[in-house]
Amino acid sequence: MxxxxxxxxxxxxxxxxxxxxxxxxxxxxxASNLCVEAFKGRGICQPxxxxxxxxxxxxxxxxxxxxxxxxxxxxxxxxxxxxxxxxPSLLTEVxxxxxxxxxxxxxxxxxxxxxEIQDIVKRKDLNIATIDATNxxxxxxxRNITNTIILGALIRVSHLxxxxxxxxxxxxxxxxxxxxKNIAAIKxxxxxxxxxxxxxxxxxxxxxxxxxxxxxxxxxxxxxLDKAGVWYCDENVIKVGSDQVNTGSWGEWEMxxxxxxxxxxxxxxxxCPDFAILREKGDDGLYHMAGIDVFHCKSCQNCLEIxxxxxxxxxxxxxxxxxxxxxxxxxx
Amino acid sequence: MSIEPMKIFFKEIKEPTETTMIGNYAVAxxxxxxxxxxxxxxxxxxQTQSVEGLxxxxxxxxxxxxxxxxxxxxxxxxYSTAACAAGARTFTATASQGYLLMTExxxxxxxxRVPLTMMISARAxxxxxxxxxxSWEFTMTNSELGWNCIxxxxxxxxxxxxxxxxxxxxxxxxxxxxxxxxxxxxxSVQNLSLIPDEVVRNMTPxxxxxxxxxxxxxxxxxxxxxxxxxxxxxxxxxxxxxxxxIMEDVYxxxxxxxxxxYRSIRTFNLDNPSKTAFITMGSMCGNIISYMxxxxxxxxxxxxxxxxxxxxxxxxxxxxxxxxxxxxxxKSDALNGLLPPFSMTIxxxxxxxxxxxxxxxxxxxxxxxxxxxxxxxxxxMETVKDMKGPLYSYLGVRETKDKIHGVSK
Numbered sequence: 001m002x003x004x005x006x007x008x009x010x011x012x013x014x015x016x017x018x019x020x021x022x023x024x025x026x027x028x029x030x031a032s033n034l035c036v037e038a039f040k041g042r043g044i045c046q047p048x049x050x051x052x053x054x055x056x057x058x059x060x061x062x063x064x065x066x067x068x069x070x071x072x073x074x075x076x077x078x079x080x081x082x083x084x085x086x087x088p089s090l091l092t093e094v095x096x097x098x099x100x101x102x103x104x105x106x107x108x109x110x111x112x113x114x115x116e117i118q119d120i121v122k123r124k125d126l127n128i129a130t131i132d133a134t135n136x137x138x139x140x141x142x143r144n145i146t147n148t149i150i151l152g153a154l155i156r157v158s159h160l161x162x163x164x165x166x167x168x169x170x171x172x173x174x175x176x177x178x179x180x181k182n183i184a185a186i187k188x189x190x191x192x193x194x195x196x197x198x199x200x201x202x203x204x205x206x207x208x209x210x211x212x213x214x215x216x217x218x219x220x221x222x223x224x225l226d227k228a229g230v231w232y233c234d235e236n237v238i239k240v241g242s243d244q245v246n247t248g249s250w251g252e253w254e255m256x257x258x259x260x261x262x263x264x265x266x267x268x269x270x271x272c273p274d275f276a277i278l279r280e281k282g283d284d285g286l287y288h289m290a291g292i293d294v295f296h297c298k299s300c301q302n303c304l305e306i307x308x309x310x311x312x313x314x315x316x317x318x319x320x321x322x323x324x325x326x327x328x329x330x331x332x
Numbered sequence: 333m334s335i336e337p338m339k340i341f342f343k344e345i346k347e348p349t350e351t352t353m354i355g356n357y358a359v360a361x362x363x364x365x366x367x368x369x370x371x372x373x374x375x376x377x378x379q380t381q382s383v384e385g386l387x388x389x390x391x392x393x394x395x396x397x398x399x400x401x402x403x404x405x406x407x408x409x410x411y412s413t414a415a416c417a418a419g420a421r422t423f424t425a426t427a428s429q430g431y432l433l434m435t436e437x438x439x440x441x442x443x444x445r446v447p448l449t450m451m452i453s454a455r456a457x458x459x460x461x462x463x464x465x466x467s468w469e470f471t472m473t474n475s476e477l478g479w480n481c482i483x484x485x486x487x488x489x490x491x492x493x494x495x496x497x498x499x500x501x502x503x504x505x506x507x508x509x510x511x512x513x514x515x516x517x518x519x520s521v522q523n524l525s526l527i528p529d530e531v532v533r534n535m536t537p538x539x540x541x542x543x544x545x546x547x548x549x550x551x552x553x554x555x556x557x558x559x560x561x562x563x564x565x566x567x568x569x570x571x572x573x574x575x576x577x578i579m580e581d582v583y584x585x586x587x588x589x590x591x592x593x594y595r596s597i598r599t600f601n602l603d604n605p606s607k608t609a610f611i612t613m614g615s616m617c618g619n620i621i622s623y624m625x626x627x628x629x630x631x632x633x634x635x636x637x638x639x640x641x642x643x644x645x646x647x648x649x650x651x652x653x654x655x656x657x658x659x660x661x662x663k664s665d666a667l668n669g670l671l672p673p674f675s676m677t678i679x680x681x682x683x684x685x686x687x688x689x690x691x692x693x694x695x696x697x698x699x700x701x702x703x704x705x706x707x708x709x710x711x712x713m714e715t716v717k718d719m720k721g722p723l724y725s726y727l728g729v730r731e732t733k734d735k736i737h738g739v740s741k
Binding site for chain 2: 036037040043044045046047067069070071072073074075076078172173175209211212214215216217218219220221222223224227228229231251290
């Protein structure tokens with residue numbers, strides 16, 4: 001475990017890097033802003049710049065230090081010592097451990113245990129902290145916004161700032177009642193965080209940036225483009241087609257269709273903005289409801305609202321909390 | 333909304349306050365404190381929150397300004413110029429294509445000598461593809477229209493620039509644009525220290541100046557024959573000459589009131605063994621300063637005042653420190669075989685001195701500029717012995733899927 005003294009010592013002449021993975025609307029950027037606001041030294045926070053849409057995977061970066069010259073760089077973060085994942089479904093979709101040095105802390109909103117997580121991220125040299133932030137959020141905030149809650153887990157493992165510092169920052173930023181609820185949720189999170197440690201020391205001075213990774217080798221170079229501003233639909237050059245994007249993972253809920261209740265009125269089929277209601281031609285030569293295309297359903301819930309017979313319902317994607325002890329110990 | 337980014341500006345700021353903010357909201361706050369009469373801008377990424385923040389403050393009632401919604405950037409600059417000519421302290425803001433759409437009206441503000449201020453969140457022009465990310469478009473076509481231009485490195489600087497610009501505009505009676513790198517500064521949260529309202533009020537008093545006035549009728553920008561036009565241009569040229577001095581004076585007054593030091597050019601570690609220095613402006617300066625904590629053999633010349641260009645100061649700095657080689661880093665290119673605009677400016681200032689330089693085009697369309705670029709630019713500069721061959725090259729660009737341009741494996 002990192003201690004307060006050790007972390008303070010590191011911050012004197014090193015930069016501590018953090019990365020937040022979230023989905024648009026979950027407040028990942030707000031979480032990283034709060035880190036800078038709560039931290040007593042100098043900090044910088046950058047969202048991964050681009051067009052954010054509700055539910056799409058987002059990233060934001062934070063660098064903290066007591067040495068102003070180190071923080072003065074506007075480079076993005078390439079080697080994060082602490083990575084927070086606000087939504088467990090991102091684990092399979094995004095490389096959340098990219099650039100993490102060994103002994104780094106991976107903080108996840110999940111009910112999975114160490115072995116399951118290690119299996120997904122394919123790394124055994126990372127410390128893992130888990131927190132069922134979704135349930136705390138639904139319970140206390142009434143909405144699946146896990147950004148402040150994950151900061152509770154971050155405080156528990158990193159000692160970069162205290163609960164008091166964070167509470168102050170939240171009170172400055174949020175309106176009264178919302179601030180109080182968030183602080184209560186953070187307190188609960190600090191208590192309920194599960195820690196799975198590996199015995200590898202985290203070396204803050206090690207630079208894990210791969211030379212030229214910002215240039216993204218592997219994508220076509222300038223010699224391989226035909227006419228710079230003209231992109232033909234040629235899959236050999238650029239992979240195209242938005243139907244290849246798993247927008248289904250952006251949704252907060254899993255939509256459930258009940259075949260027995262359904263009257264085949266097709267109102268859901270008309271209202272779905274993503275063509276995610278599936279219909280098939282039956283033996284009678286007519287089209288009938290066949291199910292929901294989970295790969296593309298963003299759970300906008302239009303179908304649920306329009307259905308006249310309540311044949312469509314929703315269920316939470318994350319199950320109940322459990323701090324399960326893994327059967328064999330991980331590590332290395 | 334559960335978060336109120338402009339909350340801190342909803343009431344009088346009585347003492348220096350430490351806070352954290354994104355660049356755009358910081359600008360909105362700085363502008364609020366200068367008490368503008370008219371705010372008129374059209375939203376465009378990555379400039380949007382600056383105007384959004386101001387609309388919050390106007391709506392809340394703290395700022396008694398006319399917040400004018402218009403249908404385009406051309407309308408915004410036309411309205412702003414006219415409002416400013418009528419005597420209002422006016423703020424507008426734009427980026428990229430919006431800046432191009434403003435182009436038609438930009439020279440008017442100079443010709444009429446109206447002290448307008450404009451924020452620019454530097455973003456690429458949409459060629460070859462649409463990009464909302466950072467490049468230095470503001471250097472590209474409109475540098476010579478006669479606007480003053482100051483460039484900021486970080487959130488603190490861009491907040492200060494919102495106030496400095498009003499001081500510079502009103503002292504010089506030329507419009508001033510202040511620039512920060514889009515997204516890199518406009519959307520990144522950094523620590524900053526706010527100046528008390530009283531101090532800002534003292535620095536930016538509303539002075540009497542020439543305005544459109546029915547008691548003193550006249551035409552503004554009416555047609556002239558060849559008998560008068562050239563005299564008008566030369567009059568502007570003469571009026572522009574003292575502006576650099578006015579800016580230095582503004583920087584000094586600002587320093588006295590706030591303790592934060594600005595100069596047209598700042599230098600870092602110039603007395604280094606290799607007698608080499610980077611020269612650039614904007615957010616990249618921060619990257620280089622961090623880089624220099626580990627690499628002591630190179631210096632940095634940071635340009636704050638881009639227009640009018642402080643070429644005499646630059647020449648003096650290079651002579652005083654015996655700088656032999658300059659590495660120019662810039663986020664724009666030129667396409668026709670000439671040096672890109674920022675490098676062109678530096679090159680003409682260096683001409684009488686004969687200092688060796690090479691220009692490196694980096695970070696176009698938001699590509700991150702990292703230690704890799706600085707390392708290789710420094711290495712390439714070591715072998716430069718004369719001014720023969722191409723004077724500029726691209727850095728940090730893929731040549732093919734598995735080769736990076738100019739980097740041997």
